Amino acid sequence: MQELEAALIEAARSDPEAFAEVVLRYQDRLYNYLYRMTGSREDAQDLTQEAFVRAYRALPRFNLEAPFRPWLYKIATNLAINHLKGRKPSIVLEEYVPSPPNEYSPERQVEAAETQRLVSQAIAQLPEHYRSVVLLRHVEELSYEEIARTLDLPLGTAKVRLHRARAALQEKLTALGLHGAADRWAKDDATVTP
Amino acid sequence: MNPPLTCTVTRRLLHPYLDGVLSDLERRDVEQHVAGCAGCRQAFVALERTALLVECLPRVAAPPALLARTMAAVRAEHRRARPTAWHPLASLVVVLAAVLGAATVVAASGEPLLATLDAALADPSEVFPTLASLAVEAQLSVVLGSSALLVAGAVALVHLMRGELSAAAAG
Numbered sequence: 293m294q295e296l297e298a299a300l301i302e303a304a305r306s307d308p309e310a311f312a313e314v315v316l317r318y319q320d321r322l323y324n325y326l327y328r329m330t331g332s333r334e335d336a337q338d339l340t341q342e343a344f345v346r347a348y349r350a351l352p353r354f355n356l357e358a359p360f361r362p363w364l365y366k367i368a369t370n371l372a373i374n375h376l377k378g379r380k381p382s383i384v385l386e387e388y389v390p391s392p393p394n395e396y397s398p399e400r401q402v403e404a405a406e407t408q409r410l411v412s413q414a415i416a417q418l419p420e421h422y423r424s425v426v427l428l429r430h431v432e433e434l435s436y437e438e439i440a441r442t443l444d445l446p447l448g449t450a451k452v453r454l455h456r457a458r459a460a461l462q463e464k465l466t467a468l469g470l471h472g473a474a475d476r477w478a479k480d481d482a483t484v485t486p
Numbered sequence: 487m488n489p490p491l492t493c494t495v496t497r498r499l500l501h502p503y504l505d506g507v508l509s510d511l512e513r514r515d516v517e518q519h520v521a522g523c524a525g526c527r528q529a530f531v532a533l534e535r536t537a538l539l540v541e542c543l544p545r546v547a548a549p550p551a552l553l554a555r556t557m558a559a560v561r562a563e564h565r566r567a568r569p570t571a572w573h574p575l576a577s578l579v580v581v582l583a584a585v586l587g588a589a590t591v592v593a594a595s596g597e598p599l600l601a602t603l604d605a606a607l608a609d610p611s612e613v614f615p616t617l618a619s620l621a622v623e624a625q626l627s628v629v630l631g632s633s634a635l636l637v638a639g640a641v642a643l644v645h646l647m648r649g650e651l652s653a654a655a656a657g
Contacts (some may be wrong), residue, residue: 315553320545429505430538
C-alpha cells in the first residue's frame, strides 16, 4: 500500500491528472474530518479543496519515504484551525447526519439519532486542539505516531493530549446525560450500541 | 511478579489499554486490577463507551461535485506554477493574434515593418526577437520556447505576416 501510494505521489508531481487518484482516495475522509472540525458542509468543501491544492503545490517538497496520510491530514488540520480562529469557541453542526436505517425498533432508532446528535454536539464543544485529536484517533483511526506527525508534536505529548481530550469529551457526554442513556441500553443487551 | 497496580496508576494505563498498545505483561496487570476494583472497572467502561460513541458516528460522504471542483483547482495551480510550459500551439495562437494586430500597424507604418520581417527570415535566430517585439507592439506578451516545432511555426508565421503585409501595402 505504501509502495503504491509512493508511486502515485511521484507520478502526481509532474502530472496533475495522476493527482486525481490521490484526491479520490482521500477526499471522503478529509471531507468528513473537516466537517466534524468546522460543523459546516460548505466550509468542509472549501477546506477539502484547499487542502488538496496546497498538497499539490507542496508535492515536489514531500519526502516520498515519509507517510503521506499524516502529511495530508496536517495540511487539513492547519487549515481547519486557522479557519476556526477568531470564531465563537464552540461550533454547532449545521445539521446532524442521519444514521442509515437498521433493524432496530423505531424507538431505538430515535434514541440512537438523539445520541448521535449529542455526541456530535459534545465533540463540537471541545476546544479545537482536543477536537482534532479525538477525531484523528476515533474517526480517522490514525495511530499515535501518525497523530504526532499530523499535529507536529512529540509522541509523548500527542498521547497526553489524546488522553486529556478523551477525558474532556467524557465529561461533556456525562453533562449531556449520555452515559446514563448508554447504561439503559446496557441493561437491555450485553453490548453497548448507540 | 510485579506488585499489584494502584488505582492511580491503573487509571492512567486505561488509555493505552483501550488503544491496545500495552505490552502483554502490562495488559495483564491492568486486567487483574480492574477485575478486583469496581471503581476502576466503571472508569474503564465509561472510557470505552466514550470512544465507541465517537467511533460509531456516521460518516458524511463528499458531495459528488467536489472531485471535479478540486481537480479544476489543482489544474489551475499546475498552470500557475509553470507559466512557461505552454503548449507550442498556444504560443502560435498568440503570435497569430499579434499578426492580426500587426496588420493594422502596417497600414500606418508600411515599409520599415516589411524590412524587419525580411531580416528575420534571412536569419532564423532573429525570428523570435522579431515576433516578440511585434507582439509587444500589439500589446501582448508572448513566451516562446525554443522547440523545433515553434521555430518552424514561427518561420511560417513570419512568411504569412510578410504575405499579409505585402497585400495590405499593395491594397
